Every structure is written in structure tokens, then in C-alpha cells.
Amino acid sequence: MEVLILGAGTMGKGIAEVFAGHKIAVTLYEPDPAACERATPVIEKYAGNLSLMRELPQSLPHDIVIEAVPEDLALKRQVLADVSERLSPESIVATNTSALSVTLLAQATKCKTHFLGWHFFNPAPRMPLVEVIPTVLTAQTVVEKSVRLLQSVGKVPIVAPDLPGFIVNRVARPYYVEALRLVERGDISPEVIDQLMEGLGFRMGPFRLMDLIGIDVNHAVTQRVWEGLFYPARFRPSWLQAQKIAAGQTGRKAGHGFYEYEAQKRL
Amino acid sequence: MRTLVIGSQERIEALMRGVGQRWQPDLWVYPTRISPGWGYYDVIVDLEADERSSPAFSVPSRALWVLSAVKKPLRSLLPAPTWAQRCIGANLLPVFCERALIEACALSEEAWSAFQSWEPQAVRVPDSVGMVSPRLLALILNEALLLQGEAALTMETIDLAVKLGLNYPRTISEWGKAIGWHHILHLMEALQTDYGAGTYPIAPLLRSLANQTILSS
Numbered sequence: 422m423e424v425l426i427l428g429a430g431t432m433g434k435g436i437a438e439v440f441a442g443h444k445i446a447v448t449l450y451e452p453d454p455a456a457c458e459r460a461t462p463v464i465e466k467y468a469g470n471l472s473l474m475r476e477l478p479q480s481l482p483h484d485i486v487i488e489a490v491p492e493d494l495a496l497k498r499q500v501l502a503d504v505s506e507r508l509s510p511e512s513i514v515a516t517n518t519s520a521l522s523v524t525l526l527a528q529a530t531k532c533k534t535h536f537l538g539w540h541f542f543n544p545a546p547r548m549p550l551v552e553v554i555p556t557v558l559t560a561q562t563v564v565e566k567s568v569r570l571l572q573s574v575g576k577v578p579i580v581a582p583d584l585p586g587f588i589v590n591r592v593a594r595p596y597y598v599e600a601l602r603l604v605e606r607g608d609i610s611p612e613v614i615d616q617l618m619e620g621l622g623f624r625m626g627p628f629r630l631m632d633l634i635g636i637d638v639n640h641a642v643t644q645r646v647w648e649g650l651f652y653p654a655r656f657r658p659s660w661l662q663a664q665k666i667a668a669g670q671t672g673r674k675a676g677h678g679f680y681e682y683e684a685q686k687r688l
Numbered sequence: 689m690r691t692l693v694i695g696s697q698e699r700i701e702a703l704m705r706g707v708g709q710r711w712q713p714d715l716w717v718y719p720t721r722i723s724p725g726w727g728y729y730d731v732i733v734d735l736e737a738d739e740r741s742s743p744a745f746s747v748p749s750r751a752l753w754v755l756s757a758v759k760k761p762l763r764s765l766l767p768a769p770t771w772a773q774r775c776i777g778a779n780l781l782p783v784f785c786e787r788a789l790i791e792a793c794a795l796s797e798e799a800w801s802a803f804q805s806w807e808p809q810a811v812r813v814p815d816s817v818g819m820v821s822p823r824l825l826a827l828i829l830n831e832a833l834l835l836q837g838e839a840a841l842t843m844e845t846i847d848l849a850v851k852l853g854l855n856y857p858r859t860i861s862e863w864g865k866a867i868g869w870h871h872i873l874h875l876m877e878a879l880q881t882d883y884g885a886g887t888y889p890i891a892p893l894l895r896s897l898a899n900q901t902i903l904s905s
Contacts (some may be wrong), residue, residue, distance in 0.1 A: 447750060470774050490867040542853055550852035577852055581840040589853035592860075595827035603823075608814040617811060617821045620787045622857030627824070655827075 425450060425483035429460040429473070432517055433489035441467035442546065442573045448483070450474045463541035481507045485570070487539060487615025489517040492641065497521065499531035510549030512561055515539035520590050520628060520645040523583045524556040533558040537567060537577075540587060551587055552581040590642055594656055597639055600627035601659035611679045632678035636662050637671045689806050690728060692751075694718040695735025695825045699782065703735060706786030707807075710902070718743070726751070731806055735780045737765055737797045739874075743831060745771065752802050754792075756780040758822050759871075762793055762815045772796040779819050792818050817878045826875045832860040834890035839894045864897060873898035 424440045428449035441447045449464070451457050452475055476668050486508065492498050494553050497516060504516060514536045516526050523538040530536050536555030551571050557566045564580060571578040581587040586594060600614050615626025631639045640662040647656040665678065666669065672678035691713035692841025693700060694832060700708075700715050717722050726732070726749040734742045737755035743754045745767050755765055766775060772795035779791040788891065790807060793815040794800035802811055813820050832846050847859035864872060878887040 494791075531700075548852070552849070552853070561869070566838065577848065579845050579848055581845075581849070584835070585840055588841070588849040592828060592832045592846065592850060593854055595831050596824055599824050599827050603820060606814075609820065613801055613813065616789070617791055618824065619788045620811075621784070621821055621825070622787075624857075625782060626853055654884075655888065658831070673840065 423448070423483045423487065424472075424485045424487065427486065427488045427504060428490040429453075429456045430489065430491065431543060431634075432541060432545060434460055434463045435543065436487055436489055436517065436541055437471055438467065438546045439465060439541075439574050439576070441471040444470055445574070446645065448474050448687060449473045450477060452476070468536055471519060477504070479507060481512070482511075483508070486514045487511055487517055488515070491518060492521065492638075494525065496523055496524055501526060501536075502531075505532045506537075508532065511535070513567065514566065517541055520586050520642045520649075522559045522563075522585070522649065523554045524558075524653070527556045527558055529553040534560040535563050537563060538581075538583070538587070539567065539571070539590075540581070543591070549575070549577045550589070551578045552582050554581050554587055556583050564630050567611055579654040580605045586642065586646040591646060595644060596627050596648055597631060598643060598656055598659065601661050604628075605659065631662075632672035632682075635672045636678055637666045640666060689730040690714075691731045691733065692716060692724055692729040693733045693735065694724075695733075695780075697755075699735040701782070702782035703733075703780060703785050707788070707790050707809075708785070711807075723747070733778075733780070741800070746776070750774070752776065752799065752806065754778050754803070755779075757793065757815070758819055759817070759874050760790055761817055763795060766795075769795075773798050775799060777815055777819075779822055781822055781867060781871055783863070784821060793819065817882050818875055822875055823879065825867070826872045826879070827888075829864055829872055830876055830889075830891050830894055833893040833897070834889070837891060837893050861884060869897040869901045870895065 424445055424447045426437050427450050429449050437447050437449050447470060457473055464471055474665045486504060488501055490496055494647060514532055516538050517540060519540060527536045529534050537559045540552035542550055543547035548583055553567050566580045603609050604611055611628035615629050618626040640658060643656060643658045648656055669675055670677035673682050676687055693703060693713040695718055698716050705892050714790040719864045726747045729751045733752045733754040734744055736758050738757050738760040742755060754776045757765060758779050758781055758863045762777030763859055766772060776799055787813050789809045791813055793813050795815060836846055843861050843890050848855050851859050876888060876890045
């Protein structure tokens with residue numbers, strides 16, 4: 422079996438590790454030279470099972486293709502449309518999206534019966550769960566094969582509906598949205614909310630977690646879930662997050678978010 | 689400090705698994721015919737003040753009263769503003785009172801200062817329905833049940849997703865059973881009353897689970 426992963430960002434590299442670590446031949450496709458450079462340590466770690474591809478050939482022999490390009494509907498549709506032209510009709514094509522409609526993405530491909538979502542969690546090598554998201558067009562055999570394959574590489578797949586946020590990102594939304602709403606009112610701080618939730622056993626309070634995920638990433642997921650569910654008031658995106666994004670304070674990666682990380686960044 | 693805790697057997701047991709251990713209180717399962725010597729105590733904790741009428745306002749006592757104030761805000765429990773000087777609102781629901789810190793609110797600095805000197809691990813929050821952590825948790829559980837109803841998912845699937853995808857300390861069904869689905873429903877109803885059904889819709893499955901809990905108890 423041969424696996425092709427489209428995109429060598431954090432998720433693409435992580436997913437590549439999952440398969441290469443189980444001695445499955447993986448090709449990582451990445452046209453951006455800087456991203457290729459960043460992927461070099463992973464390629465070297467799994468040399469023999471993992472290789473890098475900078476240009477797509479006319480014909481792709483891979484059995485499984487996992488698209489892991491940035492979470493942008495237009496970009497994903499363009500990449501999927503292009504790749505599905507080059508594949509055999511029997512190849513399974515999976516999109517690793519966290520909140521985009523899998524059905525909308527399927528419409529861009531020529532392999533609708535063999536297309537579905539595989540939502541891995543970050544860091545992919547360590548997080549066991551994968552949401553498997555069929556559309557109404559996906560063949561049942563493709564769902565079953567996906568579940569078996571993911572189990573064979575040590576994952577715990579669950580079949581999730583193609584609804585905004587699937588299961589995990591939908592259930593988690595109130596943790597962020599309501600916490601933001603409380604802080605927006607101005608009578609409680611992120612630190613106090615984090616302290617209370619961590620006191621209940623959560624590994625990170627909502628604000629510390631948003632800083633880790635990226636406030637921009639978290640905001641985008643909320644926005645998609647809100648739009649996808651036809652704008653329910655309970656998921657209305659936060660102006661506080663929008664303000665942070667506009668100020669470039671997107672969390673740990675920027676050195677600023679709901680907390681300050683400058684000292685850590687200098688280290 | 690001489691402390692008395694009043695509440696149902698179930699609530700007293702939950703408290704004594706957590707913060708109650710360091711308070712070393714006398715316990716009074718409420719209501720019973722024999723009433724305690726109210727004047728003897730410096731601090732009296734009513735675990736269900738937001739669920740029924742509290743004896744706090746009708747007995748001879750100068751104690752600091754710590755009233756459960758999650759399903760109703762503290763200000764709505766007090767018969768007159770002067771009571772704010774010796775009343776504290778606290779999150780005393782099962783599970784929440786089993787952690788080391790205690791989530792509480794006050795309407796006067798005098799009351800907060802007295803409370804803090806008795807309970808140094810208090811974390812002050814605004815006086816509003818659901819406080820902070822019960823509110824966030826109730827909304828997560830309610831959302832899981834809304835989704836379960838919409839997508840015909842099993843609770844096992846959602847529990848697995850929450851446990852492995854979110855690394856939450858408990859699954860949805862574990863939280864619901866430990867806190868009590870009826871408490872979650874009452875909290876959602878209170879939020880809906882205060883802020884509207886648009887922002888706080890209640891999952892039909894939450895109502896069924898709460899009814900099952902009430903019927904089986």
C-alpha cells in the first residue's frame with residue numbers, strides 16, 4: 422500500500438509519521454521549499470518509508486491520498502480537484518479538515534464515492550482519535566476500509582456526521598465561546614476562568630488552550646460552525662477574539678495572546 | 689471556627705468528599721424536626737439555598753452564611769440588601785465542591801473578607817446564574833446532547849470522542865451522572881430564564897435524562 426499526503430504542515434507531517442511509523446510507504450507532497458526544509462527532520466527519521474515529492478506527476482499510483490493543506494475551502498477544493506484527475510478510480514481520498522463541509526469538498530473531486538473526511542487531532546502521532554466523516558455519496562465499503570486501515574496504524578476511528586464541527590469541535594465550542602462571553606462582560610479575567618476549569622481536572626483552561634491552538638485558528642473554527650449551523654446565537658463568534666487577531670496577538674506562536682509569552686519566545 | 693453544614697444526605701456526602709473535609713463541620717440533614725443551636729456556629733453552609741427556602745433568614749444567628757448560589761444568583765436569595773454583609777454565594781454542587789478550590793461570590797467586601805479568612809482557597813467570581821465552571825460544563829453537556837439528538841449518535845460515540853479527542857477529565861455521561869443530570873437541567877433552565885432560549889437552548893435529551901434521574905431517586 423502506498424499513501425500520499427498533500428501538504429507538509431504540522432498536520433501533514435504528523436499524519437505522515439503515523440503511517441511511516443507502521444512501515445507503510447508514504448510520500449509527502451509539498452511544493453513550498455520552506456515547508457520542505459522544515460519537513461527534513463521527519464523525512465530523515467523515517468527514511469526508507471517516507472519520501473518527499475515537490476511536483477505532482479501526471480499519474481498517481483497511490484492507494485490512499487490524505488489532503489492536509491491549510492484550512493481554506495477554495496484552496497482545498499482546488500488541490501482536491503487537481504489530484505483526483507491523476508488518481509485511479511479505486512484510490513481512497515481523505516480530507517483532513519477540522520470543520521469544513523466534507524460534502525462541499527467532495528463536489529470538487531472526480532471520486533465522490535471514494536472521498537471522505539479523516540479528521541486527525543494535533544499532535545497526530547500521539548492523539549489516538551480520528552473522526553471518519555463520510556458524505557451521503559461515500560461508498561460504505563470505503564468507510565469500512567478507512568476504519569480498518571486507521572485501526573491497523575493504532576488509531577481509534579469513530580464515524581462522525583458531516584455536520585459543522587463534526588463531533589469533537591462541536592461539543593468543545595461552548596468551552597471557548599461561553600468563556601469568551603464571560604470575559605467580554607468585563608467582570609472576570611481569563612486567569613480566573615482557567616484556574617477554575619483546571620481545578621476541575623481540565624489540562625488547560627479555555628484561554629490557555631486557545632493560546633496554544635492559535636486564537637485565529639480557534640476563531641475560524643467557531644466561525645465555520647456558526648455559519649454551518651445557520652447562525653445560532655449560542656455560537657456567535659467573539660469580538661474579543663477578533664480584536665486579538667486584528668492586533669496580531671494570536672497566541673503562543675505570536676508571543677502574545679490572552680497571556681504573554683515573550684520571555685518564552687526569547688528562550 | 690464552629691461550622692455547620694445543612695443539606696440533603698446526598699449533597700452532604702458530596703461536600704464531605706471535597707472541601708468539607710477541611711471545614712470539619714457539624715452536619716445537619718435538612719429538614720428534620722430537631723433544629724441545631726444556631727447561635728453556636730460562626731459559619732453556616734446551606735448546600736441547597738438556591739433550590740428551596742433557606743433557614744438562613746428566619747433563625748437567630750449572627751453567623752456568616754455560605755449559600756449555594758448557582759441556580760439562582762446570590763442577590764436574588766437575600767430578603768434585604770443588609771444581608772449582603774454576612775452572606776456568601778458558593779458553588780456547592782456535587783463534583784464542583786469535590787475540588788480543592790471553591791468558587792464563590794459576594795455582594796460586600798466585608799462578607800468576602802470574612803469568608804476568605806475562613807476559606808483561603810476561595811476564588812471570587814461574579815454573582816450570576818451558573819457562576820463560571822458549572823455554566824461552561826452544563827453548556828458542553830447540553831451541546832453534546834443536542835448533537836446526539838440531531839445526528840442520531842450514541843452516547844458511547846460521543847464519550848469516546850470527548851475522551852480521546854479533547855482529553856477531558858471525564859466523558860459526557862460520567863460528568864452527567866456525577867453532577868446529576870437534574871442539576872444540569874435546572875441550571876440550563878435558569879440560564880434560559882435569565883438570557884433567553886436563543887443563546888441557551890435546552891437539549892430534549894437532557895430533559896429525558898434529568899427526568900430519569902428524578903424518577904429513579
